[in-house]
Amino acid sequence: MADFLEQLNESQRNAVKETEGAVMVIAGAGSGKTRVLTYRVAYLLTKGVSPFSVLALTFTNKAAREMKDRIGSLIGFSKAQNLWMGTFHSVFARILRAEAEKLGFNSNFTIYDTADSKRLLKKIIKEQELDEKAYHPGFVLNRISNAKNNLISANDYNEDFEIQLHDQQANKPKIGVIYSIYQNRLAKASAMDFDDLLFFTNVLLRDYPEVLYKYQKKFKYILVDEYQDTNYSQYLIVKKLAADNHNLCIVGDDAQSIYGFRGANIANILNFKKDYPEYKLFKLEQNYRSTQLIVKAANGIIKNNKEQIFKEIWTSNDFGEKIHVVKLSSEAEEASMVADSIFSHKMNNQLANSDFAILYRTNVQSRALEEALRKKNIPYQIYGGLSFYQRKEVKDLLAYFRLVINHHDEDALTRIINFPARGIGQTTLNKLIVAADKNNVVLWEVIQNPIGFKVSLHSGLIKRLDAFVNMIKSFRVQLNKLNAYELGKKIAKESGMLKHYFEEDSPEAINRKENVEELINGLSEFCAKVKENPEETNISESENPESLEVFMRDVALLTDLDTKEDAKDTNKVSLMTIHSAKGLEFPYVYLVGVEENLFPSILSAGSNSELEEERRLFYVAVTRAMKSLTISYCDTRFKYGNFNFCEPSRFIDELNQDCIEESFTLEHKRSVHGEKEKNIIAGSTKKKSSADGLTPLKKTGKKPVKQDNNSEFRIFDPSALQVNMVIQHQRFGEGKIIEIGGSNDNAQATVVFTGFGKKKLLLKYARIKIKHTG
């Protein structure tokens, strides 16, 4: 018997040892879910199961990589390497490449990411002369994506009465038409979008019984992580592959389903017993992560949801300290409270920056936090936002690579044919596109031979097109001769991209240049890695394993998570949305902006199921904390350019009152955000507080009393203000009133601030104080 099983608790071990048949593992937050998956695979391998017949599907590449590493360290890396382990998208992209010709695709098809898809949709919408307001590319892509995730093809979409009625009523009757054209164009470009990877896998398994049979026999054991986040398309793939032997183990937590908005179907986990009536259920209810108080509070939160699988999470950890609930007057004060608290905890308890995380509902909230952290010289790392692979310059260079590999990739072609500028403008391009359409060939055909397709262009243009085609072809020839790094560098140089960014010396251009260089470095790392582990990449024998083509195979499926260093390794405070924090844990967690309309989001107020998803998100946030959790909310928040009054979130009311301790901050009462140094000194005077910078609030019953935090900054009656007065504003600092206009609710003062320039303040909201009357 494998002795590593001793490292598991009883329910974990039971779940691991039940290797045959359908198994559902419901794993509460922090209960060792990944551990069970890892050990289960390791256990299968020690029992003699071949790694080639184990399929393990994860939610992210990172999760797959980490799991592979851990399995490797348990039972040996050479075995672990041969496991079929990865995200749905990466595993089935691999299978689709192998079976591509059955579906009419080339095995080197391009994978379009969301931005590529939107670009293509936008082009189509324009060509169809549809109103770009009504047919917003993002919206259309959402509709199409939803359809695909429910296995509704373009034809199905156009023939479905209800869908058509829905689109007509939404005043967007042409979505079905766009869907059809979009799908045609993808096929023509030999490209699949993310959803296609799953959709076409379903088509493959549906239309080719021998292929289905082959993979059913191949994958003797299937494991799916984060099952609560799978969509219908993924569910069906798994169901088909497992249909023969039912050796399917799904792991998940219905309480942590937070991706419903993009098609994840919580019903998949709730309905598992219908598909596999003989299934065995294991519940992991012991939490190893958090204190008793946090676990108790989390249990209390999730009880407010109706639809769920019953479980009672418990822990034998310390009782722990109460959850701090802090009220502040603005997001700036909230941010400096967090920064101060982190600072004093670090000092008092000898902690690392990486022991702290700040979580928020939306990415915009990171700004105020960044400023506060920078002011205190606390190193931090933001996760999310624009990822490396989505930067324009990176996408541009990748587009060259794409076009070299797949000449039919029209999105890549139109992206770079005139970047860097080589005198092939929009007019020329339009002529070429029209000719391609007319002759029903791909754009590349026309560009190779414009005269043959009767495109009227003067000789200069013909020459330029010719030069471009020859350049791409010359790269193509070297695809298997040079490695990815050599060819990539050559392309960056000869395309003129490097020169383009070298010539400019604006900070943006320097930054872009660095990103291009980083991508080239990435190619070099890729080559080094392949040299080290030749088996890692799956390639056919004739291929050069270090080729650009192999590199490009997975690149569309990579994200920042895969490249960014762990905050743990760099010792930085982590800032991220709650969504990105799923699966992670931190000793000290700050959850900011817990206000009605922000969390839960105003956009989820409409439906109960969306509200329940927000509540699960709150549950996820709370359960990230190991030792200490601070929840904060503000009185006012600067949103879309004006002050909004905020109410504490209903989720705070829902917290067990025994688990929380409410407080306000004295020292932040007057600290001012975004101002020149002098104002800060003038604004924050005395320093008095408990160790963590928080002062307990007098217990006055349920809610904290409304704190008079703004005795100095307040709302003035417009009649009290005059032109030439010098006022101070919470955010903008000192300024002079140069104009007063509007009446009643619309009364405004135009103020020239030092450092912020001219601003119009809506006096109904603006909290100011009068410095002198001018």
Added chain:
DNA sequence: AAAGCGGTACTTTTT
């Protein structure tokens, strides 16, 4: 081709 201007829309996000 790049810079400037005015209008607009604005969750969450991995693949």
Added chain:
DNA sequence: GTACCGCTTT
């Protein structure tokens, strides 16, 4: 408040 888009100007 600001990023982004499309349009116009230089």
